[in-house]
Amino acid sequence: MSAKQPILELRNVDKSFGPIDVLHEISIKVRAGEVLCLLGDNGAGKSTLIKTLAGVHQPTRGEFLMDGQPVTFGNPKEAQERGIATVHQFGGTYPLMSVGRNFFMGSEPTKGFGPFKYFDRAKANRIAVEEVQKMGITRITDGDRLVGGLSGGERQSLAIARAVYFGARVLILDEPTAALGVKQAAHVLRIVNEAKKRGLAVIFITHQVMHAMAVGDHFAVLIRGAIAADFRKGEKTREEIADLMAGGESMAELEANIEVYQQTHDGHVPQMSA
Amino acid sequence: MTDQSSFESSPVSPVSRSFSFSSLLRSPASGAFMGFAVVFILFSIFGFGRNFLSVPGVTTWVNYASLVGIIAIPVGFLMISGELDISTGAVLPASTMTVAIVCGHYQMPIMVGIVAALSVGALIGFVNGYIVTHTQVPSFIVTLATLFAVAGLTLYLSIFFINNTNSFYNAPAFAKALLGGKFYGFNSSVFWWAGLVCVFVFFLHYSPKGSWVFALGGDQESARNAGIPVTKLKIGLFMLCSTATAFAGVLQVITFNSATSQANFGLIFNTIISVVVGGVLLTGGFGTVMGIVFGVLTLSIVTQAIGFTEIDRNLSFLIIGVMLLIAVLMNDTFRKLATSWSKPSKK
Ligand SMILES: Nc1ncnc2c1ncn2[C@@H]1O[C@H](COP(=O)(O)OP(=O)(O)OP(=O)(O)O)[C@@H](O)[C@H]1O
Ligand SMILES: [Mg+2]
Numbered sequence: 001m002s003a004k005q006p007i008l009e010l011r012n013v014d015k016s017f018g019p020i021d022v023l024h025e026i027s028i029k030v031r032a033g034e035v036l037c038l039l040g041d042n043g044a045g046k047s048t049l050i051k052t053l054a055g056v057h058q059p060t061r062g063e064f065l066m067d068g069q070p071v072t073f074g075n076p077k078e079a080q081e082r083g084i085a086t087v088h089q090f091g092g093t094y095p096l097m098s099v100g101r102n103f104f105m106g107s108e109p110t111k112g113f114g115p116f117k118y119f120d121r122a123k124a125n126r127i128a129v130e131e132v133q134k135m136g137i138t139r140i141t142d143g144d145r146l147v148g149g150l151s152g153g154e155r156q157s158l159a160i161a162r163a164v165y166f167g168a169r170v171l172i173l174d175e176p177t178a179a180l181g182v183k184q185a186a187h188v189l190r191i192v193n194e195a196k197k198r199g200l201a202v203i204f205i206t207h208q209v210m211h212a213m214a215v216g217d218h219f220a221v222l223i224r225g226a227i228a229a230d231f232r233k234g235e236k237t238r239e240e241i242a243d244l245m246a247g248g249e250s251m252a253e254l255e256a257n258i259e260v261y262q263q264t265h266d267g268h269v270p271q272m273s274a
Numbered sequence: 275m276t277d278q279s280s281f282e283s284s285p286v287s288p289v290s291r292s293f294s295f296s297s298l299l300r301s302p303a304s305g306a307f308m309g310f311a312v313v314f315i316l317f318s319i320f321g322f323g324r325n326f327l328s329v330p331g332v333t334t335w336v337n338y339a340s341l342v343g344i345i346a347i348p349v350g351f352l353m354i355s356g357e358l359d360i361s362t363g364a365v366l367p368a369s370t371m372t373v374a375i376v377c378g379h380y381q382m383p384i385m386v387g388i389v390a391a392l393s394v395g396a397l398i399g400f401v402n403g404y405i406v407t408h409t410q411v412p413s414f415i416v417t418l419a420t421l422f423a424v425a426g427l428t429l430y431l432s433i434f435f436i437n438n439t440n441s442f443y444n445a446p447a448f449a450k451a452l453l454g455g456k457f458y459g460f461n462s463s464v465f466w467w468a469g470l471v472c473v474f475v476f477f478l479h480y481s482p483k484g485s486w487v488f489a490l491g492g493d494q495e496s497a498r499n500a501g502i503p504v505t506k507l508k509i510g511l512f513m514l515c516s517t518a519t520a521f522a523g524v525l526q527v528i529t530f531n532s533a534t535s536q537a538n539f540g541l542i543f544n545t546i547i548s549v550v551v552g553g554v555l556l557t558g559g560f561g562t563v564m565g566i567v568f569g570v571l572t573l574s575i576v577t578q579a580i581g582f583t584e585i586d587r588n589l590s591f592l593i594i595g596v597m598l599l600i601a602v603l604m605n606d607t608f609r610k611l612a613t614s615w616s617k618p619s620k621k
Contacts, residue, residue: 056499077501088499094492095613096560101485106500108482118480148613 005068006031007170007201008053008084013062015045015052022048024226026062030170030201030218035192037216038205039245044222046205047089050172053203054086055079077106085167089174089205092159095148099140102147103128103162131161136187152179157187164191171195172203177211189214209242221245302553302612303565305604309551309597310568313575321583331582333459339574340467342544343567344522347474348515350549350566354478355490355511356558357406357413362519363542364424365398369523370533371432371441378443378533379436388524395520396513398424403509425537432535439535445528454528463525470518475563487511491558547594548573551601553608560609572597 006029015023022045030036038046051057052064055073064071066082073079076086093102101108104124110117125143132140135157140150147155156179163171173192177185192202192215206212212219219236221229221244229244236244317326325331345362352359369391377387402420406413432439445454455462478484486507489497498504527533552569554561573594580590 054499075501075503076499077503080501086499088496091493091496092499094489094496094559096492096555096609097485097488101488105485105489105497106502108485110482117482118476119482119485146613146615149615 004031006065007067009063009065009068010053010059011063011065013052013059013064015048015057016060022225023052026225026227028220028227028230030203032169032199032201033196034217035196035202035204035215037212037219038203038222039207039212039219039241040222041246045225046222047174048225049222050086050174050203050205051088053079053170054084054088054172080107080166083168084170084172085163085165086172087156087159087163087174087176089178092162093147093155096146098125098144098146099132099150099158100125100128100143102158103131103143103165107166127165128158128161131165132158135161135164135191136184153181153184156180157184160188160191164195167195167200170201170203174205175207176204177206177208185211207245209238209245212241212245213238301562301565302555302560302605302608303562303568305601305608306552306565306568306572309601309604310572310575313572313593313597317575317579317583317585320585321579324582324584326579326582328582329459331579333461334582335571335574335578336464337461338578339570340461340463341522341526342541342548342574343467343570344463344470344525345515345519345541346545346548346552346570347471347563347566348511348518349545350552350554350561350563351474351478351487352413352511352515353491353546353549353554353556354558354561355487355508356494357508357511358546359402359413359417359512359515360542360546361398361402361417361420361424361516362545363538363540364421364428365395365516365519366523366526366538366541367533367535368394368398368424368428369520370527371428371535372520373524373527374441374443374533375432375435377445378441384445384449384528391520391524392517395516395518395523397516399513399516400509402516403512406512407505407508421537421542428535428537441533442531443527443533444531449528453525454530461525461529463522463529466521466525471563471567478563483507488559491555491560544573544577547598550605551597553601553605555605555609556602560612569601 008030010026010028013023013026014021026049028036038049040046048057052059055076055078058072058074064073071082073082079086094105097105100121101119101124109120109123109127111120112118128143129140137154137157140154140158147158150158156176160173160176163173171192173188176188180188189211192204195202196215196217202215204212204215217233219229219231219233219241220227321327321331345366349359349362372391372394373387376382376390377384398420402413402417405411405416409416429439432441444450451462453462453466457465478487486497486502489500489502490504490507494504548569549561549566550556550569551572552561552566554566576590576593576597580587
């Protein structure tokens with residue numbers, strides 16, 4: 001298994017924004033037919049890491065390899081052209097545009113020749129509706145509908161459907177299940193497993209231990225921009241993973257704290273403070 | 275990755291192509307059209323006895339609309355993409371003076387003057403676009419700065435070259451016929467505008483790049499993540515706007531045989547009012563070319579044709595103010611209508 005060459009590999013990658021160092025010495029590998037789960041607390045640098053893989057950011061230092069060859073993606077288009085499709089944590093859809101145009105944004109199907117190429121609306125709408133329905137969103141039947149009228153989860157599903165459609169080799173999902181209902185989240189997990197079976201490499205970010213355990217083959221935990229743990233499926237228990245996801249603090253301890261608090265405060269849950 | 279052009283005939287669902295009243299109502303152009311219709315009917319009633327519907331009555335505001343319209347549509351593109359360009363008020367005189375100085379004073383061929391004027395426009399647009407995309411300064415401030423900078427430079431250079439802030443220029447016959455002639459009372463600019471409207475409609479609503487313009491105004495970060503060349507596209511839109519303004523300047527100087535270096539502040543308001551009355555959302559992401567066309571026509575009737583009616587001339591600004599307010603309120607309603615609309619489910 002590990003003999004296979006990774007599709008994507010980072011070696012000792014650093015990323016800083018001016019004086020702010022966000023990623024330190026990151027080394028990860030993703031292989032075809034494998035799901036890498038990126039775990040970590042808020043602000044750990046997960047989104048920054050996947051934006052680097054997606055061509056949005058360029059590494060400040062370190063090596064970026066695709067199929068063993070060094071690559072640099074100057075912009076997201078170049079990463080997409082190499083078959084890397086990403087669903088970013090926020091946005092990804094345009095409320096005042098139709099489902100069909102949203103789905104094909106940046107990769108529009110066209111008809112006609114030369115300067116008279118025009119957007120093939122019928123084809124775009126048909127494919128978009130088909131793909132979104134495959135995600136379990138059967139309420140969307142009209143590709144002309146504006147995305148602003150959809151629910152948050154439906155929009156998220158649209159963004160995921162789009163990445164699944166365009167992701168030829170690598171699928172990167174940044175908290176794809178955050179806005180989704182139980183059924184739709186299950187759909188996404190199934191799609192991740194399907195993509196894996198088809199031989200895609202998947203990078204999956206989540207804050208939910210159950211979701212991570214359901215699909216992950218390989219786990220990497222980020223704490224303050226560095227890889228704090230790197231292990232394979234079955235090497236750690238659910239509790240250990242949960243602790244790592246909480247940034248190294250013990251979940252059992254956190255839960256115990258809450259219980260003590262509730263006992264001393266008439267059963268009220270502590271207020272989150274900044 | 276995607277099959278960019280397919281030759282299979284994709285099945286077109288009859289529902290999505292057929293005419294429907296609700297889809298017409300959802301379009302931001304429909305509000306602009308209704309506004310135009312109301313103003314036109316009212317002016318026809320009050321102007322019946324005063325030649326509003328006569329040839330000079332109609333051509334007055336249509337001729338005016340064509341010059342504003344050539345500029346307003348690209349201004350609208352910028353607004354859809356989330357930006358504002360108010361430097362048009364200085365680009366227009368810069369263009370007219372360029373033609374007058376190059377062709378009038380220095381006797382160069384008209385083509386040289388036209389190319390020079392359009393290049394001046396393209397350059398100003400590039401500067402606008404470059405600064406907006408490479409700094410955090412809002413486009414309103416950037417183009418406000420270029421508005422004054424270009425206006426000042428135009429005055430200075432006019433004095434420097436011809437020692438005058440105004441100039442006259444008579445274009446050769448073929449150029450006059452093509453760019454500044456009259457057909458049944460309509461200036462050549464009207465036909466140029468009509469042609470450009472077709473090109474602009476194709477660009478914004480049919481070409482794949484049209485989607486990108488909306489995406490810029492909808493969510494620029496997502497557009498960048500989707501691989502859209504945000505910086506290039508934005509600079510391109512600023513250049514289109516200034517070049518179109520320069521072209522309007524060329525048409526103007528050849529039509530009226532005169533050029534002035536005074537900044538045209540009224541043009542700034544007129545283009546922006548037309549665009550907003552035309553149903554473009556101030557916040558970007560939504561709008562149509564045909565809406566802007568109706569916005570321009572409405573504004574032109576109210577400002578130019580009021581003399582052909584019994585309505586007091588002084589009321590024209592009041593009407594425009596009220597219209598603008600109604601338009602902004604309506605635009606919000608139209609947007610809500612559009613987002614909540616879904617095709618009636620087939621039983
Ligand atoms: N463009 C930027 N400029 C400066 N700092 C940034 C930038 N992008 C991210 N950061 C910083 O990098 C750190 C990591 O952010 P990132 O979004 O990668 O976290 P995350 O692990 O995805 O968190 P979450 O779980 O909340 O999504 C944060 O402290 C953030 O402020
Ligand atoms: Mg994140």
